[in-house]
Amino acid sequence: MADLPFGFSSGDDPERDKRRDDDSGSGSGANPLGSFGISGDFDMADLGQLFTRLGEMFGGFGTAMAAGKDSGPVNYALARQVASSSIGATAPIADTTKSAIGDAVHLADTWLNGTTALPAGTTNAVGWSPTDWVDNTLETWKRLCDPMAQQISSVWVSSLPEEAKTMAGPLLSMMSQMGGLAFGSQLGQALGHLSREVLTSTDIGLPLGPPGVAAILPDAVENFAAGLEEPRSEILTFLAAREAAHHRLFSHVPWLASQLLGAVEAYAMGMKIDMTGIEELAREFNPATLADPAAMEQLLSQGVFEPKATPSQTQALERLETLLALIEGWVQTVVTAALGERIPGEAALSETLRRRRASGGPAEQTFATLVGLELRPRKLREAATLWERLTQAAGMDARDAIWQHPDLLPAAEDLDDPAAFIDRIIGGDTSGIDEAIAELGRNRDIDGSDSDSGETGRSGGSVDN
Structure with missing residues (x-):
């Protein structure tokens, strides 16, 4: 993991002291929201709304505790507010643009049928x-952020020795509220940034939007098209084809979305925290630290609560990476087949997107920051190669039938050795059949021995075949 889950710091940040001075200074560049994870470019005109939100949180804290209410590990109301402030005012999408998007998706779907x-x-x-x-x-x-945030907020608290929990007392609940605000503000910033970068609703390979709704973001497409030589209409059709291809998978492979989200949840649930650091902290724990934002920042930056990768997390990460690579590789294969002879710039556009993903673009960086997972786009090329070769060897019907069940999909090692997987598909995977025959043979041997013993006892000899 190159990026820690949101809300964590590795502790190795030489710029932290400088930022802290900038955030707490009295000059015009001061950022009073630094303690809440909001960067210096936050729109200061929205301070009133944020402070109102903070006032509501603190004002209702006692009531929430008395009622036993839990606001959750992430304050999504704050996330939505921060994202909106980051985006600012946007012009409505013109009817002509909406019509062009509808036409492009319809045309792309028509071509994908073949x-x-x-x-x-x-x-x-x-x-x-x-x-x-x-x-x-x-x-x-x-659904993506809650498992990781919940695990972060609960694992380290549950790992504290009872003495430390007693000393902290009700302040632990306050810390949970503050953690929800911190996570919410960071999520809002990330979503605000990502919303200006993504091209479609499935741009990061996950079904983020409503089922069946093919969505394209015209402003981001215009920025993406700047500097490219291909006509805007071809770029729009290319992106529409990718969006439509993703929706074919997510709509007609019912287990796919749950497998993706399940891998994220499994990764979060596998998180562990090094108890050595926790125990050392507990010996010198001072409850007054919880009331001092600067001291809290220094405490959290020490890396004491940094999650450690576990074998279960590694397995979940591999499953997620492999599945995302297979999705993207399949989309690239069917889109290239559909547009390759119709749009001259298809190859160049595909290569542009490949480089965008391989360089760790905003989608990958944001996903790593929000969910604590770093995707490895190097597997996308291997997955595309596997699907292309399988199509040539077995045809598109056999290729797409593999999506009927997750156990039929290529494994991570198959991406590095596609020939063996293709041979199994063409020749039929007989591993299960061979095992069944062997088991049947063992059962027959046992039955035969019993039968022979019985016949011998009755007739004094073996059965004459």
Whole structure:
């Protein structure tokens, strides 16, 4: 993991002291929100709204505790507010643009019909502004972020010795509230940034938006197209084809979304914290630290609560990386087959997107920051090669039939050796059959021995075949 989950610091940050001085200074560049994880470029005009939100949180803290209410590990109301402030005002999408997006998705779906056995999965084609993207994907981000945030907030508390818990007392609940604010503000910043970068609702390979809704972000597409030589209409059709191809998978492979989100949850649940650091901290624990934001920042930056990778996390990460690579590789294969002879710039556009992913673009960086997982786009090329060769060897029907069950999909090692996987598909995977025959043979031997013993006892000899 190159990036720690949001809310953590590795402790190796030579710029921290400088930022702290900037954030706490009295000059015009001071940032009073630094303690809440909000960067210096935050719109200061929105301070009133944020302080109102903070006042509501502190004002209702006692009531929430008395009622036993839990605001959750992430303050999503704050995340939504910070994201909106980061995005700012956006112009409405013109009707002509909406019509062009609808036409592009319809055309792409028509062409995809000849390159995949999976039927169309889009029921509506829309244009989204950055704000629309945040509003329509926030529910999925909750499912992605909650497991990691919940585990972060609960694991270290549960790991504290009882003495430290007693000393902290009700301040632990306050810390949970503050953690929700910190996570929420960082999530809002990340979503605000990502909303201006993503091209479609499936740009990071996950089904973030509503099912069946093919969404394209015109402003981001315009920025993406700047400097490219291909016509805007071809770029739009290319992106529409990728969006439509993703929706075919997510709509007609019912287990796919749950497998993706399940891998994220499994990764979070496997988190462990080094108890050595916790025990050392407990010996010198001072409850007054919890009331001092600067002391808390210094405490958290020491890396004491830094999660340690575990074998279960490694396995979950491998499953997620492999599945995302297979999705992206399949999309690239069917889109290239559908557009390759119709759009001259398809190869160049595919290569541009490949480089965008391989360089760790904003989507990968944001995913790593929010969820604590770093995707390895180097596997995308291997996955595309596997699907292309399988299509040539077995045809698109056999290729797409593999999505019927997760156990049929290529494993991580198959991406490095696609020939063996393709041979199994073409010749039929007989490993299960061989095992069944061997088991049947063992059962027959046992039955035969019993039968022979019985016949011998009755007739004094073996059965004459």
